[in-house]
Amino acid sequence: MIDMISAVQELSGLTARELSEMLKESDSFVLQSKAQAGGPEQVDMEKLVSSLPLHLLAVSLDIGRVSDLTYVLRGVRFLHCLSELATRHTKLEQLLLDDVKLSEQVMDLIFFLLSVLSHWKKEDHLGASPFIHSSLVAGSLHLMTSYFSSQWHELVHILLAHPKVSSR
Known part of the structure; x- marks a missing residue:
């Protein structure tokens, strides 16, 4: 089992360049990172990448704190960041961009986040600053453009094909 929370917290603090170097140096797509206890921890990037969208969706379903x-x-x-690096790392590209099931999970995550965030009222922000809320909305939209297409006219077709849009 992979400790998703620790892995995301540690690896998301790296720059794209640092993460790219770690991926180049890794054997069998396993990164060495320092655990919070100080000892080395191995992060299997294949497991992390393939479960990240569903993990974030699960956390989003039960947002209760800032x-x-x-x-x-x-x-x-x-x-x-991973989607940007995918063009430079074949294994990451195969996992993240070529997997249709994973692409659907990313799209579901984006739709869910935008749907939930659009219904929040100022008093329901759980004490979060409006900046965090706005950043999450912008980050979700930015993920859509980097993951699927940077061309908005192409995104229209993707959005219209999504079952959550066509069912309304």
């Missing part, structure tokens, strides 16, 4: 909202924002930004 730290949860901040963690989801961190996870969305990390997913965006």
